[in-house]
Amino acid sequence: xxxxxxxxxxxxxxxxxxxxxxxxxxxxxxxxxxxxxxxxxxxxxxxxxxxxxxxxxxxxxxxxxxxxxxxxxxxxxxxxxxxxxxxxxxxxxxxxxxxxxxxxxxxxxxxxxxxxxxxxxxxxxxxxxxxxxxxxxxxxxxxxxxxxxxxxxxxxxxxxxxxx
Amino acid sequence: xxxxxxxxxxxxxxxxxxxxxxxxxxxxxxxxxxxxxxxxxxxxxxxxxxxxxxxxxxxxxxxxxxxxxxxxxxxxxxxxxxxxxxxxxxxxxxxxxxxxxxxxxxxxxxxxxxxxxxxxxxxxxxxxxxxxxxxxxxxxxxxxxxxxxxxxxxxxxxxxxxxxxxxxxxxxxxxxxxxxxxxxxxxxxxxxxxxxxxxxxxxxxxxxxx
Numbered sequence: 001x002x003x004x005x006x007x008x009x010x011x012x013x014x015x016x017x018x019x020x021x022x023x024x025x026x027x028x029x030x031x032x033x034x035x036x037x038x039x040x041x042x043x044x045x046x047x048x049x050x051x052x053x054x055x056x057x058x059x060x061x062x063x064x065x066x067x068x069x070x071x072x073x074x075x076x077x078x079x080x081x082x083x084x085x086x087x088x089x090x091x092x093x094x095x096x097x098x099x100x101x102x103x104x105x106x107x108x109x110x111x112x113x114x115x116x117x118x119x120x121x122x123x124x125x126x127x128x129x130x131x132x133x134x135x136x137x138x139x140x141x142x143x144x145x146x147x148x149x150x151x152x153x154x155x156x157x158x159x160x161x162x163x164x
Numbered sequence: 165x166x167x168x169x170x171x172x173x174x175x176x177x178x179x180x181x182x183x184x185x186x187x188x189x190x191x192x193x194x195x196x197x198x199x200x201x202x203x204x205x206x207x208x209x210x211x212x213x214x215x216x217x218x219x220x221x222x223x224x225x226x227x228x229x230x231x232x233x234x235x236x237x238x239x240x241x242x243x244x245x246x247x248x249x250x251x252x253x254x255x256x257x258x259x260x261x262x263x264x265x266x267x268x269x270x271x272x273x274x275x276x277x278x279x280x281x282x283x284x285x286x287x288x289x290x291x292x293x294x295x296x297x298x299x300x301x302x303x304x305x306x307x308x309x310x311x312x313x314x315x316x317x318x319x320x321x322x323x324x325x326x327x328x329x330x331x332x333x334x335x336x337x338x339x340x341x342x343x344x345x346x347x348x349x350x351x352x353x354x355x356x357x358x359x360x361x362x363x364x365x366x367x368x369x370x371x372x373x374x
Contacts, residue, residue, distance in 0.1 A: 025176075
């Protein structure tokens with residue numbers, strides 16, 4: 001297994017989004033792992049709880065809401081814990097296949113991705129309670145991630161259109 | 165931007181495997197090693213039932229005197245904030261804990277003859293009766309023991325509930341004493357504050373409604 005080996009190829013906006021989604025999915029995990037070892041951590045705010053908040057604020061809103069509902073229904077944090085990396089892994093594998101497949105499919109995937117992130121961005125602006133629940137710093141991180149991702153995917157689509 | 169061969173998928177697989185191993189140590193083994201000796205018998209006022217926490221026998225609702233009592237229903241019950249009987253069922257709080265130790269509470273009804281347990285309201289805490297006799301409950305609030313103001317897990321838990329504006333917020337419910345349906349609801353930003361009894365329990369429902 002090799003990590004961080006440069007191949008010199010250009011990474012598309014959708015490709016960056018895939019990596020960012022996967023990285024963001026990992027952010028809430030250290031807090032949950034730490035709390036499983038020492039429950040007293042919930043009594044104070046710290047860097048791990050900020051990572052947890054930032055992770056959930058940056059994840060797509062439908063996913064955060066779904067995980068919250070699942071947590072309430074099951075009462076098991078471990079379900080939430082393992083769904084995050086498994087989903088990120090599945091997303092990574094599927095996106096890799098789609099983006100490297102047929103050109104038409106790759107364009108459709110980018111359009112869907114752009115629309116999904118855009119709607120998510122609008123939802124953040126429209127529903128203030130979701131914006132602030134994880135705290136303002138996490139909300140800013142979440143908003144910035146979405147904004148950059150929309151920009152990258154749009155740039156990706158423009159570049160795709162200009163291709164001969 | 166240059167593409168790197170940073171295999172995020174491989175990293176995720178490693179995270180999943182090592183997390184599973186870590187949880188075996190932090191949750192399963194720690195739980196197995198937790199052998200504290202406990203033996204508490206708490207009679208419920210006005211009934212022949214008692215709540216028992218014991219290291220030797222199952223925690224639950226017991227019937228009869230301390231030395232000869234028999235188990236009616238298993239569970240971590242609490243009657244410190246009240247319990248009441250309606251139609252052959254005893255209603256009281258049942259506390260459950262999540263994997264990581266967040267404490268949740270539901271109001272359950274235990275059939276006194278058969279011991280059958282049914283959940284009346286999830287995520288709800290029975291707080292007593294108001295002056296006119298209606299059972300008073302708190303719904304949608306995290307227990308103070310869970311540190312709702314700082315607990316990030318609590319934020320995720322509260323995301324899909326109605327009243328999420330305040331960390332200690334919830335709804336105070338007044339139940340019909342016979343049908344146990346909700347007859348009046350009051351949103352409250354600090355449901356576990358000290359003045360709860362003065363605000364809701366020491367007043368008749370008609371006065372609270374005003």
